[in-house]
Amino acid sequence: MAGFAKRRPAAPPGFFEVEAAGLRWLAAAGGVRMAAVLELRRNALILERIGSAPPTREAAAAFGAALARTHDAGAAAFGTGPDGWAGDGYIGDAPLTLRPAARWGEFYADQRVLPYARAAHRQGDLSSAELAVVQRLGDRLRAGDFDDAAPPARIHGDLWNGNVLWSPVGVVLIDPAAQGGHRITDLAMLALFGAPQLPVILDAYQAASAHLPESWRELIALHQVHPLLVHAQLFGGGYGAQAAAAARRYE
Numbered sequence: 019m020a021g022f023a024k025r026r027p028a029a030p031p032g033f034f035e036v037e038a039a040g041l042r043w044l045a046a047a048g049g050v051r052m053a054a055v056l057e058l059r060r061n062a063l064i065l066e067r068i069g070s071a072p073p074t075r076e077a078a079a080a081f082g083a084a085l086a087r088t089h090d091a092g093a094a095a096f097g098t099g100p101d102g103w104a105g106d107g108y109i110g111d112a113p114l115t116l117r118p119a120a121r122w123g124e125f126y127a128d129q130r131v132l133p134y135a136r137a138a139h140r141q142g143d144l145s146s147a148e149l150a151v152v153q154r155l156g157d158r159l160r161a162g163d164f165d166d167a168a169p170p171a172r173i174h175g176d177l178w179n180g181n182v183l184w185s186p187v188g189v190v191l192i193d194p195a196a197q198g199g200h201r202i203t204d205l206a207m208l209a210l211f212g213a214p215q216l217p218v219i220l221d222a223y224q225a226a227s228a229h230l231p232e233s234w235r236e237l238i239a240l241h242q243v244h245p246l247l248v249h250a251q252l253f254g255g256g257y258g259a260q261a262a263a264a265a266r267r268y269e
Contacts, residue, residue, distance in 0.1 A: 021056045021064045034063040036099065036107040036116075040175075040196030041065075043100030047172050049088030050081065053183075053192045065192065073184045078215030081182075081189040082222030085204065089171035090228050093198025094118065096125040096170045100196045109176050109195040112248050122170075122200050126244070127159035131265075134247035138258050143250045148262035155243065155265040164240060164268070168229040170198040177207040178245075184214070201227065202234050206241035239264040 026033065038055045045052040057064035071077070099107055099116035107114045112134070119125035135152040138144035144152070158164065174181070175195030183190045205223065208216060224230055231237070246261035 022067045023062055023064050025062045027061050029061045030108075032103075032105050033108060034058060034061070036103050036105070036196075037194065038063060039100040039103035040107070040194040041192075042102065044088060044172065044174060044191070044194055044196055046101075047088040047091030049086070049091065050084040050174075051188065051190045052194075053190055068183045068185045068190045068192075071184050071186045073214035075215060075218050077184060077188050078218040079222040082219040082224075083226040084189070085219075086201075086223050086226035086228075086230075089173060089201045089204070091172045093170040093172050095120065096122045096198050096200070097129055098170070098198040107195055107197070109245075109248055110252060112252055114175075114195055114197075116197055118198070121162060121165055123159040123162050123165045126164075126200070127156040130244040131159065131247065132156045134244065134251050135261070138247055138250040138261075141251070141254070143254045144247075144258035144262065148258060151262045151269065152243070152247075152265045154269050155240075158268065164237065166231045168201060168231060171201045171204075171229070173197060173199040173201070173204045174207075175199060175203070176245075177204040178211045179208070179213040180211075182208075182213060200241065201230055202237055203241045203244075205234070206238045207245055209238055210242050210245055240268050 038058045041052045041055055054066040095118035097117050097119045106116050115129045135144055135149055139149045174191055175197050181191055181193045243261050243264045246257050250257035250261055
């Protein structure tokens with residue numbers, strides 16, 4: 019099998035190790051195909067090389083249904099990391115805590131939304147007024163206002179279009195921030211920056227999912243607050259304002 023090397027000479031501790039563990043954990047769900055890990059080194063990860071193909075409706079529908087199966091394989095708790103990994107992880111180049119929590123809202127507020135909002139504020143990419151909006155959302159999250167009965171899902175965690183490869187054998191995923199989370203989080207990431215055949219993917223997912231809440235489309239922006247804050251922390255620009263605008267919808 020031909021390999022593709024991801025190299026980073028000064029990779030922080032565990033950077034490639036947690037990615038490899040995440041790929042294997044997600045692959046074990048038997049849903050969406052993950053790029054196979056061929057070799058793991060301290061400063062490199064060797065993955066199978068994936069060919070390209072057009073994003074057809076058929077491939078999109080198969081992807082949506084397979085993603086539901088991956089999610090429904092479940093996780094031990096919200097915030098838990100992949101099997102075989104005991105530390106924290108990364109989302110892109112940003113650190114990502116992987117610590118189990120009993121409730122989704124509490125997890126999302128304390129491990130995802132508020133830490134990145136404070137970091138963006140410290141570096142000047144989220145104003146004090148915008149931070150206050152996000153903090154009010156955090157209060158609602160902690161109070162359980164957005165919790166539901168769905169069990170923790172086995173999510174990719176960084177499912178933007180760049181990590182979705184359309185291949186001759188269907189969609190193959192790369193670069194996860196794998197964790198126990200909410201199903202809508204992966205769908206929201208797909209919607210945030212756009213994906214080919216997105217309506218087909220989402221409809222097929224909805225038809226196949228055993229636990230998707232009925233009001234899930236109304237909560238897409240809620241699940242986009244965290245990735246927008248990550249982008250504000252990493253890239254600045256207008257991402258902080260976008261995160262605050264999304265959060266304001268749920269004050």
